[in-house]
Amino acid sequence: MVIRLDSLTKRFGAFTAVDGVSLEVKEGEVCGLIGANGAGKTTLIRMICGILRPTRGEGSVLGYDIVKERDAIRHRIGYMSQKFSLYSDMTVEENLRFFAGLYPVKGSSADRVEELLERFDLEEMKKQRVENLAGGWRQRVAFASSMIHSPSLLILDEPTSGVDPVTRRSFWDLLYGLAEEGTTVLVTTHYMSEAEQCDRVAMLNRGRLVAEGTVPDLRNRFAEILHTPRPTLEGIFIHTTGEGSADDNRARG
Numbered sequence: 001m002v003i004r005l006d007s008l009t010k011r012f013g014a015f016t017a018v019d020g021v022s023l024e025v026k027e028g029e030v031c032g033l034i035g036a037n038g039a040g041k042t043t044l045i046r047m048i049c050g051i052l053r054p055t056r057g058e059g060s061v062l063g064y065d066i067v068k069e070r071d072a073i074r075h076r077i078g079y080m081s082q083k084f085s086l087y088s089d090m091t092v093e094e095n096l097r098f099f100a101g102l103y104p105v106k107g108s109s110a111d112r113v114e115e116l117l118e119r120f121d122l123e124e125m126k127k128q129r130v131e132n133l134a135g136g137w138r139q140r141v142a143f144a145s146s147m148i149h150s151p152s153l154l155i156l157d158e159p160t161s162g163v164d165p166v167t168r169r170s171f172w173d174l175l176y177g178l179a180e181e182g183t184t185v186l187v188t189t190h191y192m193s194e195a196e197q198c199d200r201v202a203m204l205n206r207g208r209l210v211a212e213g214t215v216p217d218l219r220n221r222f223a224e225i226l227h228t229p230r231p232t233l234e235g236i237f238i239h240t241t242g243e244g245s246a247d248d249n250r251a252r253g
């Protein structure tokens with residue numbers, strides 16, 4: 001198991017942001033974490049990455065304890081946060097070189113940067129400053145940076161938010177390419193169409209895990225409850241959260 005969480009809870013004062021979440025993600029799986037704004041997705045991810053200490057519960061990532069072995073986890077995972085930090089006055093290539101200097105890169109850093117420029121289709125714009133790139137391309141550079149040390153687990157917090165559908169599609173192609181090579185992926189999204197493409201889906205509502213499983217498992221489990229042979233994830237989400245779709249909630253802010 002790449003991620004194993006047992007009753008993970010995080011409180012901020014009297015407020016419980018994540019409430020008793022247990023979850024297991026296997027090697028090479030793409031796991032989608034879905035929930036409305038404020039459901040607790042980022043807080044859960046920050047605990048998984050070893051950035052935030054849980055109030056209760058325990059967990060391991062790549063076999064390392066999320067409280068006692070935080071440094072080991074942070075060096076081994078790739079994490080693209082919502083507020084990813086690139087150097088906007090540096091070029092695409094300079095940014096990748098910079099991150100290659102921060103992490104232990106296998107082999108030559110220059111070769112790894114070249115490999116990523118090619119894989120992420122960034123070759124043509126490698127001399128452009130990040131501040132001059134369109135949003136979707138900036139996200140692509142951040143995605144490439146999070147892969148600099150070839151992590152076996154990649155955690156992406158809303159990588160496609162605000163990105164046009166064509167760019168979103170190419171993001172998912174890249175994600176699936178990595179998963180096929182054995183990289184495990186945990187990704188948060190508000191888009192049900194993206195969630196439908198995941199191997200495993202975890203739905204969060206007000207800090208609680210309300211439904212979790214592979215997409216076929218979830219469909220089977222909810223077919224009878226929702227009186228339809230092939231329920232959509234959107235239907236399952238609305239049923240389990242009672243809150244409308246994740247997209248709707250986002251629109252309402």
Ligand SMILES: Nc1ncnc2c1ncn2[C@@H]1O[C@H](COP(=O)(O)OP(=O)(O)OP(=O)(O)O)[C@@H](O)[C@H]1O
Pocket residue numbers: 012015017035036037038039040041042043044
């Ligand atoms: N450091 C903090 N102190 C107090 N409350 C916090 C803190 N961090 C998060 N919260 C609260 O915890 C709840 C969950 O926040 P979180 O960012 O995890 O949600 P989310 O599902 O990632 O939402 P979004 O989709 O908007 O990113 C929110 O109500 C938020 O205000």
